[in-house]
Amino acid sequence: MRPADFHIEGTKSEAIEVARNRLLVPIFLFVLGFSALVVRLVSIGLFEDISDQVIHAYSAKVEIVRERVDILDRNGIVMATNLPAPSLAVRPRLITDVQETADGIMAVLPGLNRAQVVNKLKSSRHFLYIRRNLSPIQVWKINALGYPGLVLEQAEKRVYPQGRLASHVLGYVDVDNKPQAGVEKFFNDHLSNPMRSDDPLYLSLDLRVQYIVRQELKAAMDKFSARAAAGIVMDVRTGEILSMISLPDFDGNNSIYPDTPEMKNRNILEPYEMGSGFKTFTVAMALDSGMVRLTDKFDATRPLKVGRRTIHDDHAKKRFLTVPEVYTFSSNIGASLIIQQVGIDYQKAYLERFGMFDRPVIELAGRSRPILPRHWGAIQSMTVSYGHGIAVTPLHLVVGIAAVVNGGRLIPATLIRQDKTDKNKLYGLPRSFVDDDYPQVISAETSRIMRHLMRLAVDYGSGGNARVDGYRVGGKTGTAEKVINGRYSRDNKITSFVGVFPMDNPKYVIFAMLDEPHGTEDTFYKATGGWIAAPVVGRIISRIGPMLGVVPMTDVKTKYQNLLLVNAKSN
Amino acid sequence: MIRIVAGFFILMVMISAGTVYSLKETTERLEARKMQLSALILKDRAAIRVLRAEMAYLSQPERLQKLSRRFLALAPLRSYQMADNMNGIAGRGDFKRLSYPVDEFPLLLPREKPAFRKIIRKKIKVRRAGFYERISLKLGDGE
Incomplete structure (x- = not known):
């Protein structure tokens, strides 16, 4: 008799029908579950690459002790790595003779406090650390002691072979290898x-450049007894930071004391009033908006009175100045008059396009917002035009200057080596490799003019x-001048210089800043950006x-020299 | 007939069992060897890591600069020592073409050596003497 011939009718048949229908639900769930497993299995097998290290560790049945990935500079030199550094711990219950064990430990690790060690050995707890980060020789000696109560626990230590050289970029990790700052954290x-x-x-970063910048800044800081210094070298075409130095700095290998001046990365954390460096943006926006022509003249014969304030020139020429002269001789009056012609709305719009209103963009934590004037009136607009009343971080300035000279594109700064051939090397960051994707903040023509003006400022x-x-x-x-107790101080100054080279085809922006330098005999006791x-x-x-x-190239003629009236002697 | 077939199959089973056993043996041995090798690789990698860290530590720019000042007669590269074409080389503005070699690059020779070379050579001589003196003093064959 075939099952199909089997017929049940009535209530029993209905019950079976219901059971069958109910059975469908678990069947469906099982199919769903297993197909999810299959999909995951295939995706793991096909699409996820397992690192060599993991395969070897798996087949060698060894636990991977390595906790953090190395950090290298752009040439592949190790800047941060993990090295084995076992910790010495104790299981107090396995200790038989406390005094003898303590003697043994003290012989190997003379830096410890004997009373504390004895306390730990007597403790009622299961497991206590005595000392972290032992050196290989200490490990060998502890093993040679042969006490069963002493345990050497495998651990790794983050090591920065370059010491202080890139401490602010790299950041540091705490005793548990948890990142606390810098690239380590980001x-x-x-x-x-x-x-x-x-x-x-x-x-x-390029370690060699990093070293040179640090050495020069340190020398200047010592020479002019400055409080602090900061420096950046950036590639104007890719936004790569080749060097970022903030002095004083710290050594990530030693113990770290947060909130000390050493821990501050002044390049991104501290907004400063940048002074005349800002005139670059003022002139660029004036020329780019078309409201001011290069040959326009501005009256700098006498200090400018605006409301209750008077704007003075540091190197007063007491005559009418052309735009290149305003920029070259760094005339505050000229910059104020230029911005008066451009207008507040344009000024704000351009500064916003240069990124001066937001936090600086870079792969670091602890970036600070710029300090903008609360009320942006005529006076504020004028002071901002020569870099007072607005405080931005050095990185803001460097990125802005890079945009001024590189053809007008604002390229965000980055700490990751840009490799156009290997687009996977972005470590999960979105970043464009197409130049057109970056916003054009000023025209290429204005950028060309600005390059000549910046050259003039150095030449004359x-x-x-x-x-x-x-x-x-x-x-x-x-x-x-620094603001001390709400007033500008004549003695405490921030001096900076933002340089670009080579000027005919800019490659790098170099920024150096010294905080509260003091003039020496060599500088005729002047503490200005030009001297320091x-x-x-x-x-x-x-x-x-x-x-x-x-x-290097033999001299290329700088344009617009004809617009400059200079002493023949001064060259 | 059945006996022959059965005997054949029994033989086959024994042979295959033997093969499987020996295969398993070999595989286990290989597995053990692989584990050993993997452990060695891990160990070597750890050692390489330590060495690379040490290399980076020893080649700190500051240390290298001190060492090179002390032991080498080398100075940092200056801008005038670089050129991207023949005309850009300082003091080598005029040169004559000697011949046309088979490849398309004409051989260019300077008429005379730039003056600053002599100066540099002098400096090198003085400093080299100092270096060898120091070494010979160290080795004790100075006297």
Whole structure:
């Protein structure tokens, strides 16, 4: 008899029917569950790459001890790595003779406090750490003691072989290898992923450049007894930061004391009034908006009275100045008159396009907002035109200057080596490799003019000390009085210089800033950007230029010299 | 007939069992070897990591600069020592073409060496002497 012939009718048949229908639900759920498993299995097998390290560790049945991925500089030199550094711990219950064990430990680790060690050995707890980060020789000696109560626990220590050199960019990790600052914190997802242990993080920093910038800044800081210093070298075409230095700095290998001055990355954390460096933006926006022509003249014969304030020139020429003269001789009056012609709305719109209203863009934590005037009236507009009343971070200025000289595109700064051939190397960050994707803030023509003006400022203006044989350096000095107790102080100044080279085809922006320098005999006791920061940038360029393969050229004629009225003697 | 077939199959079973056993043996041995190798690879990688860290530590720019000042007669590259074409080379403005070699690059020779070379060579001589003196003093064969 075949099952199909089997017929049940009535209530029983209905019950079976219901049971069958109900059975469909679990069947459906099971099918769903298993198909999800199949999909996951296929995706793991096909699409997820497992690192070599994991495969070996798996087949060697060893636990991967490596906790963090290496950080390298752009040439592949190790800047941060993990090294084995076992911790010494104790299981007090397995200790038989406390005094003898304590003697043994003290012989190996003389730096410990004996009373504390004895306390730990007597403790009623299961497990206590005595000392972290032992060196190999100490490990060997502890093992040689042979006490069963002493445990050596495998651990890794984050090591920064370059010491202080890039401390503010790299950041640091705490005793549990948890990142606390810098790139370590920003890229923690990548760095703490054991699957990526074969895929080190390539930074855009160049250690050699980093060293040179640090050395020159340190020398200037000591010479002029400045409180602090900061410096940046940035590639104007890619936004790569080749060097970022903030002094004083710290050593990530030693113990860290947060909230000390050493921990501050002044390049992104502290907004400063930049002074005359801002005139670059004022002139650029004036020329770009078409409201001011290069040959226009502005009356700088006498200090400018606006409301209750008077605007003075530091290097007063007491005559009518053309736009190149306003920029070259750094005339506050001229800049104020220019911005009067441009108008507040244009000024705000342009500054916003230059990124001066937002936090600076870079792969670091702790970026600070610029400090803008609360009320943006006629007076504020004028002070902003020469860099007072607005405080931005050095990175703001560098990115803005890069946009002024590179053809007018605002390219955000980055700490990751840009490799156009390998687009996967972005460590999960969205970034465009197409130049057109970056906003055009000023026209290419204005950018070309600005390059000549910046060159003039070094040739004839206050930035003369930044001149370098063989390279055409352009740039602008900045000297700003610091606000102390709500008033501008004559003695405490921020001096800076933002330089660009080579000027006919800009490659790098170099920024140097010294906080509260004091003039020396060499500088005729002057503490201005031209005397203090400009020579630093000049020396940096003369050293990194050949290193970065920038070909020197015999002099290229700078345009618009005819618009400048200068003493024959001053050249 | 059945006996032959059965005997054949029994033989086959024994042979295949033997093969499977030996295969398993080999695989286990290979597995053990692989584990050993993997452990070695991990160990070596750890050692390489330590060495690379040490290399980075020893090649700190500051340390290298001190060492090179002390032991090498080398100076940092200056801008005038670089050129992207023949005309850009300082002091080599005029040169004559000697011949046309088979490849298309004409051989260019300077008429005379730039003056600054002599100066540099002098400096090198003085500093080299100092270096060897130091070494010979160290080795004790100075006297």
